[in-house]
Amino acid sequence: MRTRVAVIGGGENCEHDVSVASAASVAAALDPATYDVVPLTIGRDGAWRDRGLRPIGLSGAAQVLRGCDVVFPVVHGPRGEDGALAALCELAGLPYVGSGVRPGALAMDKWATKLVAQAVGIATAPGALVTRATASHLRWTHPVVVKPVAAGSSQGVSRVDVPEALAPALDAAFALDDRILVEDLVAGREVDVAVLRRADGTLFVPPALEIVTDGIFDYDAKYGGNADFRIPAALDETDAKALQNAATGVFEALGCAGVARVDFFLTEAGPVLNEVNTMPGMTEHSQAPRMFAAAGMTYPDLLDELVRGAHR
Incomplete structure (x- = not known):
């Protein structure tokens, strides 16, 4: 009997497109002689969709997942890789691939x-945690890298080599997160x-x-x-x-x-x-x-x- 694997891609974050590509690749490469693949996609709006990309909601997705043996979450970034999908699987008692809630x-x-x-x-790298409340006190003194604390695919990341580039770099990072890192260039x-x-x-x-x-x-x-x-x-x-x-x-x-x-x-x-x-x-x-x-x-x-x- 083949193992039924739910492959989840997409996600409600800036890495949606990358995740869709990863999930499609995983689904296509799992050996069909061993695995029965059930694709699910989370839209940019957070809505769950089935194999035909029809909206089924979280309750519909839960029904699909309950009929699977293993969940393979391939959602990069927030509301996926950060332990959110691991938590869903653990609460539902479903075996899943990858790191658990805490490490995620x-x-x-x-x-x-x-x-x-x-x-x-x-x-x-030496660095500082910066919030909107503390950003106004930050002054450029040497080359740094500015990045959101919780984003991936290098989104919102800027190298700042001159003082006038610091404010736009902070704005780009704050567009993706309310906490950012300012690290020394290594x-x-x-x-x-x-x-x-x-x-x-x-x-x-x-x-x-x-x-x-x-x-x-x-x-x-x-x-x-x-x-x-x-x-x-x-x-x-x-x-x-x-x-x-x-x-x-x-x-x-x-x-x-x-x-x-x-x-x-x-x-x-x-x-x-x-x-x-x-x-x-x-x-x-x-x-x-x-x-x-x-x-x-x-x-x-x-x-x-x-x-x-x-x-x-």
Whole structure:
């Protein structure tokens, strides 16, 4: 008998389109001999839709989910990756793929992630948490990166090299969140590390990926095809080990499950954590699946491992 898997995409946030692409890719790649895929989509308006994109509401979606064996949430960003869908599954008693409520919420909150990382000895960029109430007191003194605390796909992220660029950068970040981070610019190579918790509980870390781009790795660079992804990243044994240890360290400290992509700046002093994505881009050509492919794990095999590792 085939396993019935609900694949949820979309979402009521700025990463909607990216999530739709990820979910469609996951649904298409799950082996039809093993899995019966039931697609569900959350619209930009928050409305749930069925396979034919007909509105069915949350109550209709709950009926669909109750008829499934496993839920595979592929919703990036707020009201999805932040633990919201994990909470729905847990309340309904449904096995689901990926991190639970607490790690999803912690990792989505970049400020909380920094505090957790620092507590286990992982370096992060010096920075400050800024709200609308405190933003008026902020003064530019050196190059910084401004970003929303809880958004993804590099949306609302700006590099600020001159004083007059600070106010527009704050406005862009506040358009997506009421809490933002202002972090020192870190000089280093951008290196991503994927971590997978296998169905048997062990961790698997494939070769790292280096991002080479001209300037900040923003939304346009990420999805416009202008970034150069180098897999495996050219790393010596010391740096590779340090990155792996830091990635698994923060993965465990947050309590992650399934797959996560942990993004670093590799500096002369070692890895500096940028952020943790508990539901990274999941098309076959996204960064995390490409890293696993470099280790010999095919995209369908990665998805199969994730479904088999589903938990309540």
